[in-house]
Amino acid sequence: MRKPIPMRTFNRLVDILKIIEQAPDKQSFSSGDLALELGVSDILIRKDLNSIGLSGRPKIGFDRTDLVSGLEGVLGYTRQNDAILVGCGRLGRSLLDFSLLDSLGISLVAGFDLTPSKIGRLEILPLTKMPSLIKRLRIRLALLCVPEDSAQATADQLVAAGIQVIWNFTATTLHVPEHVHVHQEDLRLSAAHVLQHLHREEQ
């Protein structure tokens, strides 16, 4: 079993795959090319890629096919993961529009909301049906987009029904048991970075 990938390396691997996908015509990529776009040294790029078993060829670089299959494998984009969308207000719906989810291996199998309906192909069911569906389909991932004041209560329900990973789009910090992982989608942090750049210019 391979040892866990350091977070910084992991982030760069994601970026590298993105660069590759945005240059569909290039057949190979040198560490120098990639390094330049990411703002790090070519040495580091090679180390990152070597660490997941990819190697390049002198004078050529890294082969596109190798990179894509290697990176997608490591990042888990190849498997298909069922997920549910909890809370289908504006934010929830805009995630549905976000076709990238599919290409990353996340497929939404149902939505839940107070008011049931149907959006495109996706059935929006009443929240009361959530626990049974999670159990029946063994869903492990939930995207949480409910209003702030019901975020924790809904998370509790998700946990009780057996959800293992919650992708939290609310600003509320969720308290969950040890074995459940919350990924916080934090606009605050982004906002702070944006402000920092605004103010840097000012001086």
Add this chain to the structure above:
Amino acid sequence: MRKPIPMRTFNRLVDILKIIEQAPDKQSFSSGDLALELGVSDILIRKDLNSIGLSGRPKIGFDRTDLVSGLEGVLGYTRQNDAILVGCGRLGRSLLDFSLLDSLGISLVAGFDLTPSKIGRLEILPLTKMPSLIKRLRIRLALLCVPEDSAQATADQLVAAGIQVIWNFTATTLHVPEHVHVHQEDLRLSAAHVLQHLHREEQ
């Protein structure tokens, strides 16, 4: 002039302020408390806070008022920054709902879209009027939420009109001149982290 804050430290400062805001009753916070929530050592928390000129008192900790004013100052939440919203589809509108923007010192003064309208108090103007408004009000920040295929072209217009920071909610990598900063809101990266956790459980 204070030297720039390291990024890791900066991120922790954002987190610390969030913790404080979520405990409105506490009058003081020890480095140990904060460290526990952030999953780092208390020493590091003290170093972070010391580095922005905050000091605590033995046996007591750091005073709430000091922390809030110090952190908000450094993070830039206290000033008011005008910004525009470009592209008012579902994602754009869900950002309007996101009241946190205000509390972070970002106030949207206008929206732009192909089809003009009015959302709440916010005027949504046709895209043709964008350049003149940016210049007239000296807007420096734009939130970009247009469809992928017009992202770069719109960014070019923003740059030409004098925008200095673009908060990019599209998945498209933007190419801009040196002096313009793009902050990429990257769901890809988040998705990758989420997948990683899903798969970790699996093994």
Add this chain to the structure above:
DNA sequence: CTTATATCGATATATAATTATCGTTTCTGA
């Protein structure tokens, strides 16, 4: 008024992340 304890700040140490150096390989063009 004294003692015990929680917490601080400063300095030193340890760990992690990044870059530099150098020798090697493979393609290109004379």
Add this chain to the structure above:
DNA sequence: TCAGAAACGATAATTATATATCGATATAAG
């Protein structure tokens, strides 16, 4: 076929980041 350049990989050095240690200080309890 051979010289030169572009890119690689491995190891060493550097820099950045985080933790440990320790003496000092302020509160609280007796």
